[in-house]
Amino acid sequence: MRASADAERVRRLQNGSDVRGVAMDGVEGEAVTLDATTARAIGTAFAEWLARDESSAQGKTIGVGRDPRLSGEALRDGMFAGMVEAGATVVDMGLATTPACFMSCVTEGVEYDGAVMLTASHLPFNRNGMKFFTKHGGLDKPDIKEICARAAELVEAGGGDAKAPAGVTSAPFLPTYAVQLCEIIRKGVNSKDNYEKPLSGMKIVVDAGNGSGGFFVDMVLNQLGADTTGSQFLDPDGNFPNHSPNPEDKAAMEAGVRAVLNAKADLGIVFDTDVDRSAVIDASGKEINRNKLIALLSEIVLKETPGSTIVTDSVTSDGLHKFIIDKGGKHLRFMRGYKNVINKGKELNASGVDTPLMIETSGHGAMRENYDLDDGAYLAVKIIIEAVRRRNAKEPSIGQVLESLEEPLEEAEVRLKISDPDFKEYGLNVIESLLAEVNDTVEHSSFGKCRPAEDNYEGLRVCVDEGNGKQGWFLLRCSLHDPVMVLNFESQVEGGVRVMAEEFGTWILDQNYDKLDCSSVHELYSN
Numbered sequence: 001m002r003a004s005a006d007a008e009r010v011r012r013l014q015n016g017s018d019v020r021g022v023a024m025d026g027v028e029g030e031a032v033t034l035d036a037t038t039a040r041a042i043g044t045a046f047a048e049w050l051a052r053d054e055s056s057a058q059g060k061t062i063g064v065g066r067d068p069r070l071s072g073e074a075l076r077d078g079m080f081a082g083m084v085e086a087g088a089t090v091v092d093m094g095l096a097t098t099p100a101c102f103m104s105c106v107t108e109g110v111e112y113d114g115a116v117m118l119t120a121s122h123l124p125f126n127r128n129g130m131k132f133f134t135k136h137g138g139l140d141k142p143d144i145k146e147i148c149a150r151a152a153e154l155v156e157a158g159g160g161d162a163k164a165p166a167g168v169t170s171a172p173f174l175p176t177y178a179v180q181l182c183e184i185i186r187k188g189v190n191s192k193d194n195y196e197k198p199l200s201g202m203k204i205v206v207d208a209g210n211g212s213g214g215f216f217v218d219m220v221l222n223q224l225g226a227d228t229t230g231s232q233f234l235d236p237d238g239n240f241p242n243h244s245p246n247p248e249d250k251a252a253m254e255a256g257v258r259a260v261l262n263a264k265a266d267l268g269i270v271f272d273t274d275v276d277r278s279a280v281i282d283a284s285g286k287e288i289n290r291n292k293l294i295a296l297l298s299e300i301v302l303k304e305t306p307g308s309t310i311v312t313d314s315v316t317s318d319g320l321h322k323f324i325i326d327k328g329g330k331h332l333r334f335m336r337g338y339k340n341v342i343n344k345g346k347e348l349n350a351s352g353v354d355t356p357l358m359i360e361t362s363g364h365g366a367m368r369e370n371y372d373l374d375d376g377a378y379l380a381v382k383i384i385i386e387a388v389r390r391r392n393a394k395e396p397s398i399g400q401v402l403e404s405l406e407e408p409l410e411e412a413e414v415r416l417k418i419s420d421p422d423f424k425e426y427g428l429n430v431i432e433s434l435l436a437e438v439n440d441t442v443e444h445s446s447f448g449k450c451r452p453a454e455d456n457y458e459g460l461r462v463c464v465d466e467g468n469g470k471q472g473w474f475l476l477r478c479s480l481h482d483p484v485m486v487l488n489f490e491s492q493v494e495g496g497v498r499v500m501a502e503e504f505g506t507w508i509l510d511q512n513y514d515k516l517d518c519s520s521v522h523e524l525y526s527n
């Protein structure tokens with residue numbers, strides 16, 4: 001039997017280990033795929049999944065939190081209706097962050113059986129999605145696949161009323177979570193003179209991008225005595241009127257830098273919408289995101305656990321690798337995808353390899369000491385403790401720590417669309433022929449002096465000799481979710497990206513991959 005288009009739509013809402021979809025009209029060409037009726041079906045499917053060894057979800061309590069997206073309340077109501085239908089008890093956590101939702105499953109006295117965060121991270125206002133938790137952490141890909149498949153069946157069988165049932169308990173969890181963060185900072189700084197207000201005398205500004213992160217100012221920093229004047233975009237607003245709440249976004253980081261410099265702050269913090277990611281800015285206005293954020297956190301954890309392993313994603317710089325090795329650590333440059341990075345870290349720890357930190361350049365960073373949870377607020381807490389410790393001990397500031405991190409002179413990322421329906425296989429084919437070409441260095445290679453990087457866990461990273469002892473690289477890989485190939489370049493010499501792009505562009509033209517749109521790579525060298 002052919003699955004109906006509706007069932008197929010619901011199955012397609014799976015996006016790795018999340019659910020993601022278009023939840024509102026307002027963007028041309030983007031039809032709604034995640035409405036309240038679908039949320040209802042997903043709510044039922046999650047409650048059933050939680051109770052999979054039992055006959056019903058009776059006795060299970062599920063907390064639902066959300067970011068400020070305009071579609072959040074309708075989806076929440078739909079989920080509540082579906083969960084209650086399956087027999088579960090539901091609790092409205094109101095505005096929340098993704099890590100706080102997880103913490104509601106493990107906090108003594110709360111301990112929900114399951115939690116859902118309604119969010120689409122930094123994506124535009126019309127999108128929304130769901131992340132699911134139990135006390136064991138975030139659900140993985142196969143679980144989400146199962147939940148979406150069951151929801152598809154339910155939708156096909158005829159939806160149901162998506163209105164919230166009467167009498168749902170409202171119990172905001174952010175205040176409880178914030179108290180936990182405050183205690184971690186108090187213990188971490190352990191100030192003899194001012195235990196209760198260890199941030200007195202520190203000026204810290206936050207840019208929450210109108211996402212869920214504004215709580216960090218009132219409920220954490222102000223409670224600890226910090227001066228937070230100059231913080232901005234703290235009010236939740238699902239239109240995200242100021243900039244995209246995303247520490248990888250140029251405009252977001254620039255806004256944060258301006259706020260730090262205007263306020264003459266000691267530190268700035270930029271959160272993404274649902275606060276599972278963050279970046280910081282030092283007193284001089286230096287942006288500490290991506291490789292720099294990983295370096296700073298590596299410095300912190302390698303002091304605490306010398307010789308340990310840091311797991312990162314695949315697009316991290318050569319400079320970061322050297323930084324970690326120079327600090328006495330080991331670096332496993334794994335794959336893109338925060339879940340891949342975190343799961344690798346968990347696997348290493350389970351097999352006895354000391355792995356305290358697993359972190360992606362996107363800013364998704366998890367620490368073993370914090371339930372292996374990617375929590376942007378927890379990372380900010382670790383950095384705040386380090387900044388205060390350094391100030392009290394009169395040691396160089398966090399920005400100065402990064403002076404030994406070699407940064408690439410040039411970098412670029414382009415995305416090449418694949419129009420073949422079997423895009424994964426198509427992409428893997430391209431990678432295979434690139435490998436053959438790179439290995440062909442003896443006869444003739446299009447890429448000058450180059451060799452495959454030693455550790456290739458996804459795609460192909462090619463090290464390119466740029467002369468005078470300098471080395472650049474490029475990485476070609478398949479996107480985790482989209483029908484595209486992603487190509488990253490880094491160079492240590494001026495014009496180096498252009499040279500590599502031209503060599504790659506010329507080679508790929510010769511290969512006649514007619515379903516791969518290479519225009520973005522050609523643009524890198526043709527003007």
Ligand SMILES: O=P(O)(O)OC[C@H]1O[C@H](O)[C@H](O)[C@@H](O)[C@@H]1O
Nearest residue numbers: 336337338362479480481482486
């Ligand atoms: O493979 P890409 O299309 O570049 O996407 C990769 C990214 O996908 C999602 O956004 C995940 O949340 C990130 O953890 C991951 O890095």
